[in-house]
Amino acid sequence: MNWISRLGYVFREGFLQVLRSGGLSVAVIIIVAATLLQLSLFLGISRVLDHAFASTNQKLEMAVFLSASATRSETEHLQSVLSQDERVQSAQLVTKEQALQEFRRDPAIDQMVRALGENPLTDSFTLILKPETADQVDALATALKKEAGVEDVSYGKGQWEAVSNLARVIRWSGLIMASVVFLTALFIVANTLTLALWARREDMIAMVRLGAPTWMRWGPYLCEGIFQGFFGAFLVMVFLEAVRRFAGQALQRYGGFDILATLPFQEWLSLYLNLIVIGAVLGLLGAFWALQKKWVKELL
Amino acid sequence: MLIQGFHLFQMDETGLPLLDDVYFSFPEGSYTVLLSENVLAATAFLKILAGEKRPAAGTLRIGHQDPFAFTPSQRNRWLSDVGMVFSDFKLFSDRSIEENILFTLRAKGFWDEDSLSAVDILLSKAGLAHKSQMRPSELTDGENQLVMALRAMIFRPRLLVADDPFQNVEGEAFGLLFKFLRELNKTGTTIVLSARQTAFLDEVKKSGEDLAIRWIQLDGGKLYPLEEKVS
Numbered sequence: 001m002n003w004i005s006r007l008g009y010v011f012r013e014g015f016l017q018v019l020r021s022g023g024l025s026v027a028v029i030i031i032v033a034a035t036l037l038q039l040s041l042f043l044g045i046s047r048v049l050d051h052a053f054a055s056t057n058q059k060l061e062m063a064v065f066l067s068a069s070a071t072r073s074e075t076e077h078l079q080s081v082l083s084q085d086e087r088v089q090s091a092q093l094v095t096k097e098q099a100l101q102e103f104r105r106d107p108a109i110d111q112m113v114r115a116l117g118e119n120p121l122t123d124s125f126t127l128i129l130k131p132e133t134a135d136q137v138d139a140l141a142t143a144l145k146k147e148a149g150v151e152d153v154s155y156g157k158g159q160w161e162a163v164s165n166l167a168r169v170i171r172w173s174g175l176i177m178a179s180v181v182f183l184t185a186l187f188i189v190a191n192t193l194t195l196a197l198w199a200r201r202e203d204m205i206a207m208v209r210l211g212a213p214t215w216m217r218w219g220p221y222l223c224e225g226i227f228q229g230f231f232g233a234f235l236v237m238v239f240l241e242a243v244r245r246f247a248g249q250a251l252q253r254y255g256g257f258d259i260l261a262t263l264p265f266q267e268w269l270s271l272y273l274n275l276i277v278i279g280a281v282l283g284l285l286g287a288f289w290a291l292q293k294k295w296v297k298e299l300l
Numbered sequence: 301m302l303i304q305g306f307h308l309f310q311m312d313e314t315g316l317p318l319l320d321d322v323y324f325s326f327p328e329g330s331y332t333v334l335l336s337e338n339v340l341a342a343t344a345f346l347k348i349l350a351g352e353k354r355p356a357a358g359t360l361r362i363g364h365q366d367p368f369a370f371t372p373s374q375r376n377r378w379l380s381d382v383g384m385v386f387s388d389f390k391l392f393s394d395r396s397i398e399e400n401i402l403f404t405l406r407a408k409g410f411w412d413e414d415s416l417s418a419v420d421i422l423l424s425k426a427g428l429a430h431k432s433q434m435r436p437s438e439l440t441d442g443e444n445q446l447v448m449a450l451r452a453m454i455f456r457p458r459l460l461v462a463d464d465p466f467q468n469v470e471g472e473a474f475g476l477l478f479k480f481l482r483e484l485n486k487t488g489t490t491i492v493l494s495a496r497q498t499a500f501l502d503e504v505k506k507s508g509e510d511l512a513i514r515w516i517q518l519d520g521g522k523l524y525p526l527e528e529k530v531s
Contacts, residue, residue, distance in 0.1 A: 002411045009406065020394050203392055209352075210451075211379030212407035 010215070014223025017196075018231070024196040025228055028189050032232025032282055035185035036275050039178055040236060043271065046174055047263070049167075062127040062137070064144050067151040074149030075123060081147060082125060087133040087140050096121040122151060135168060182282065189286030193225060197296055204299045222287045229283025233275045244268060301363040301381070301459045301490045302328045303349060308358035310344045318344040319355065320521030326492060326514070331485045334494040335501070335526065336518040342494040343386070343463050345518060349492055350384050350461040351375070362459065380408050383452030385462035385493075390448075391436040397447045398423065398432040401454055408455045422450055426476055441468040449477055453484050460484065462493040494518075 018025045064082075066075060075093070082091035094102075099121045104110040113120070129137060138161075141153040197204070207217045290296065303326040310319040318341040326332050336342040347353040348360060351367030360366065370378055391400045398419055405415045423432050426446055436444050449465045460481075469477055485491050515526035 005411045202390060203394075206389060206392065207407070209379070209384060209389055210404050210407040211376050211382070212403075213376060213409075216407060 006215070010219035010223050013220035014227055017200075017220055017224040018227045021196045021199075021224070024192055024199070025224075028192050028196075028225075028228040028283070028286070029232045029235065031185055031188050031192065032229050032279050033235040035181055035282065036233055036236040036279055037239070038181050039278065040240060040271065040275060042174055042178055046170065049170055062129060062141065062153065062155040064125040064127065064150060065152045065154065066123045066125075066149050068122050070123065070149030070151075074147075078125065078144075078147055078149060081144075082127065085140070087129055087136055089128045089130045091128075092126045094124050094126055096123050099124065182278075185282060186286055186289065189225070189228075189282060190289035193221075193287050193290035194293055194296070196224075197221065197290055197293075201299060204296075208299065218291060221291060222284060225283035225285075225287025225290075226280045227283070229279040229281065229286075230276060231279075232283070233279025236275055236279075237272045240268070240271070302326070302361075303459070303490065303492070304361045305348075306359045308348065308360065309356045310348065310353075311356055312340055312344075317521045319348075322358070322521070322523050324516070324523055326490060328490055329485070329488050330514055331481070331491045332493070332514045332516060334492065334516050334518055334523075335496075336494060337496065338518065339464075339496075341518050341521065346461050346463045346492065346494055347386070349459075350382065350386075351378070352384075352386075380455075381458040383455070383457035383460040383462075383489075385448050385452045385460075385465045387463060387467070391444060391451070393436055396433045396435060397428065397439065400436070400447065401451050404451045405455055410455065419454065422454055426450060426480075427472070442470060442473055445469050446473055446477055449480070453480060456484065456487055457489055460489055460491045460493070462491070464494050464496060466495055 064078070066078070079091065079093060082088050096119050100113065100119050103121070104113065129140070133140075137155060141155060144150055144153050204217065303324075305322060305324050308319050308322040309317065312318055318338070322345070334342055334345065344353065348355050349362070351360075351362070351370075354368045360368070365378070367375070367378060391397065392403065395403070398416075401419045401422065402416060405419065420429065420432065423429050428443065428447070431439060431443070436447070439447065445465065445468050449462065452460055452462065465481075466474060466477060481491060481493070517524045517526045
């Protein structure tokens with residue numbers, strides 16, 4: 001049971017050190033909160049853009065044209081392949097008769113078909129793809145072209161590429177921005193915690209002279225960082241929850257912000273948990289970085 | 301722990317000798333009091349014994365080991381047998397005196413529930429039970445000094461090195477601390493402590509304590525035996 005006492009000691013001391021550090025703790029908590037707020041705003045913007053892309057993507061369809069000689073079994077096989085493909089949201093078989101009827105709504109085309117005297121069209125599948133697979137459309141089209149009985153695959157290639165490129169640019173630039181924000185915050189947190197360590201250097205020396213083991217000397221400081229990160233994340237969580245509950249409907253009027261009101265709570269919960277984890281990791285890494293300073297290592 | 305020093309030299313920051321070719325042997329379980337009017341020299345000598353400061357030259361053996369050749373983990377293990385009292389070895393200012401002493405026990409690996417009651421019993425014996433939850437800043441200098449000594453003694457170290465532990469400790473507290481040290485010594489702890497010469501001798505004589513202690517004097521960087529002076 002000793003390890004429980006020891007773990008309890010580390011957590012208790014870590015928490016008490018947050019209180020003992022006073023103003024410096026407040027500084028770290030604010031830095032973590034500001035960072036996480038930026039990250040969560042970025043995540044929110046990404047989410048809004050995802051929604052926007054999703055509604056665009058759903059309007060874009062892919063048509064898979066079968067060859068005139070395609071057999072019934074080839075058609076059935078293709079239908080089975082499409083229904084099992086994770087990128088495909090829905091696949092509807094359009095027979096050449098149905099396609100012809102569709103064409104004949106246009107009088108000019110109707111005249112041309114009459115002149116031909118026979119149905120020049122073939123069976124086809126109309127696919128709607130899942131929005132999140134926008135960047136895989138090209139690969140899907142290439143794969144389908146190789147299927148037996150497939151004559152051609154048609155989709156708005158340029159439009160798809162523009163959308164998927166934009167999505168990729170936004171995701172990558174977002175990731176880079178988030179990383180820069182995180183690293184900057186980490187640097188500031190580490191240096192603020194170094195100041196807190198400097199203020200307690202006499203205690204650190206005393207711990208060494210008392211022969212305290214490494215975990216007893218390092219543990220509370222690392223735990224202090226985790227607590228500070230947690231409190232920073234908690235502040236942001238409270239702020240976002242307040243926005244969700246009270247400002248969501250008001251902002252909905254401005255368009256694009258309807259996500260605040262319509263996003264399921266499950267997704268908010270997942271965001272909050274992510275923020276808590278990121279906050280705690282930020283605090284832990286900051287504290288670890290602070291403990292790596294040369295003078296600290298010499299003392300501890 | 302047997303402590304032996306051979307040809308130890310130490311200098312102050314300006315290069316003046318504090319220890320000048322000092323050699324000695326303190327047997328295991330002995331109780332040695334170093335009398336000196338030179339505070340810097342006494343502190344330098346004790347810091348060497350505690351393995352805190354390497355001498356400028358010479359060899360030190362504590363329990364047949366060289367404390368300056370330890371790796372950090374070996375030193376940590378070694379420190380679990382060594383108690384220290386130095387004026388720059390302050391108590392934790394943001395913890396109560398009970399927590400300060402308890403921390404020492406924790407650092408030495410005592411995590412059982414009896415640890416806290418051991419601290420309380422010791423504080424009670426020292427007449428500080430009613431102040432156990434106070435911070436060091438709320439205690440007098442003498443009380444703080446007493447707590448620092450208790451912190452160094454509670455885990456019954458094999459070696460206790462104390463730099464003027466009686467500083468500011470007067471009257472009843474002086475007698476108590478003196479008694480604690482004697483009791484600790486009787487359990488086998490080797491004790492080396494320093495004291496300012498005249499004041500300490502006067503106090504010891506007043507307390508009427510048994511003086512079966514090894515007395516030495518540090519003067520001009522040299523150690524001299526002092527049995528004849530205090531008998």
